[in-house]
Amino acid sequence: MISIKGLTVKYETSGGIVTALSDIDMSIADGDIVAIIGPSGCGKSTLLHVLAGIIGDYEGQVLIKGQPVNPREQRIGLILQDYGLLPWKTVYENAVLGLKIKGEVIDQVYAEYILKRLGLADMASRYPNQLSGGQRQRVAIARSFILKPDLLLMDEPFSALDEITRESMQDLFLDIWRQYKVSTLFVTHSIEEAIYVGHRIVVLTPSPGRIQDRIDNPLFGMDDLRLSDDFYHINMQIRRMLKEDGAHFYEA
Numbered sequence: 001m002i003s004i005k006g007l008t009v010k011y012e013t014s015g016g017i018v019t020a021l022s023d024i025d026m027s028i029a030d031g032d033i034v035a036i037i038g039p040s041g042c043g044k045s046t047l048l049h050v051l052a053g054i055i056g057d058y059e060g061q062v063l064i065k066g067q068p069v070n071p072r073e074q075r076i077g078l079i080l081q082d083y084g085l086l087p088w089k090t091v092y093e094n095a096v097l098g099l100k101i102k103g104e105v106i107d108q109v110y111a112e113y114i115l116k117r118l119g120l121a122d123m124a125s126r127y128p129n130q131l132s133g134g135q136r137q138r139v140a141i142a143r144s145f146i147l148k149p150d151l152l153l154m155d156e157p158f159s160a161l162d163e164i165t166r167e168s169m170q171d172l173f174l175d176i177w178r179q180y181k182v183s184t185l186f187v188t189h190s191i192e193e194a195i196y197v198g199h200r201i202v203v204l205t206p207s208p209g210r211i212q213d214r215i216d217n218p219l220f221g222m223d224d225l226r227l228s229d230d231f232y233h234i235n236m237q238i239r240r241m242l243k244e245d246g247a248h249f250y251e252a
């Protein structure tokens, strides 16, 4: 269980203090998948950075299994938009890096299964500069999946991928989630992705980000999502919220 109470994050800048997140209350039950959606600059990445332990200077309380965030003790998988790969390590070495850093035994069969499912098996000995952007993104995804984290954090993990690859990566994520039920919080700007991949959808207001609404999503993982009436209603509900704020918003 992840519990967030009264989380407020401020940045000090030369132009003064910027409040990025304001009074966020949220809990993520074990095995829950929460999609965070909101306009650019509303603090989505800030929230992920707090949960990943990258930002430790905040007001409020953030607990993972009752303990303050500590990436050394908790298994936190983080998939960032800029991939975070080490250029001098091969695809395979990058993919198992999370376990290596923790000094843990690498389950090679599982690592190879994930690389295969991500279409990376044939390029395991390549270096990141020999890969396309989409392939690098998939290595970052592989690294987090191979770690089997207690908490998986994803910042627009599929947005750099073309539509077909994106859909197959979403399905792979759901397959892996069904197997391991990893608690996940992911940021997306795609309403459709939030509806397909999120159990719950949390909509944030424009900066400073507050929680505007929480939607229990009945359409999670549903095939032929777009054919459902509920899809239309939830889509419109979110769209309206984002538009009412005059927020600049776009769909994938």
Ligand code: ADP
Binding pocket: 011, 012, 013, 018, 019, 020, 038, 039, 040, 041, 042, 043, 044, 045, 046, 047, 207
């Ligand atoms: P999002 O991910 O939703 O686009 P961010 O979390 O990146 O939003 O940013 C939230 C707000 O905090 C924005 O106004 C942004 O300009 C500001 N911000 C983010 N990082 C920093 C930083 N390191 N220093 C100062 N301001 C920042």
